[in-house]
Amino acid sequence: MKLVPDQRRVVVGVDGSPNSIAALHRAAREARDRHARLLVLRVLRPGDSSAPRLFRTAKEWKHLRTLVAAEVPRSQHPTTTLRIVYGEPGEVLAKASEHAELLVVGARLHSEYGNPLGGDTVPVVREKARCQLVICADQRIGQESH
Template sequence: MSENETRPVVVGIDGSPAAQSALRWAVEDARRRGCPVDVITAWHPDYGGMIGPVPAEVLMALSPQAMKDAAQKALDGAVHGFEGVEIRRILVEGDPRDALTKASEEAELLVVGSRGHNTVAEIILGSVSSYCVHHAACPVVVIREPKVKKEHTLAAAAAPLTPGPLL
């Protein structure tokens, strides 16, 4: 990267609500900085969870080309509609932790979501955000998972229950 070239804000996305929030945050930050956004999606074939015979349709959907195409479609869909900043789409085959920390070497900032996979996958694979915080070559911003708004019910509006008579 040359001295005159602006370093990008890098953001990792995986289709989760936290990743989409991270993308929105990264785009706003890049607008303020006047730099581009590198949006990275990593994919890799993983057949470790399959046990027993698998129908041909499922096997075709799990082919490397089908997985790459699905990841590209998700990447394109995630960045659709953002304007006012240069967005560069980057699709990488491999571990997202490695892809993001490598991209951080040339980045102004790395932005990731706090939750992507479910809890079981996080235990097996490890937290991407935690890995990035500890191994990135630039500052890292972790955007928390958006809170789900609970429906306001009549019971919630009622007076609180007390453990016994008030004295």
């Protein structure tokens, strides 16, 4: 993934979870306030599916476009770019942060991996991000299930 270094950019990782949706909202606000481009990344691990890569990418692309269109109206942020990238999420997001002003990611407060900020992505981006980092933690706190 090649990014142009002289463009102002806010990067957000989105996987469809409530926390990544919160991260998307925060990133869109930040990009608007900073007069920056919004780069929305969906990172897919290469071995996570038995579906052919092209089919999986097309399915994820449609899902990502629909999700972003529903959550970030074009009128709210007209300079949004969507990308689907294969790799390890933490590594891909950290690499994307090299030419960004801000990286926004979502995280659960508790994880099956024992990490207090959820999963294996947050520790990698905390260590390797080359810009300011915002972590949107557990959006389910205080919500009752019906």
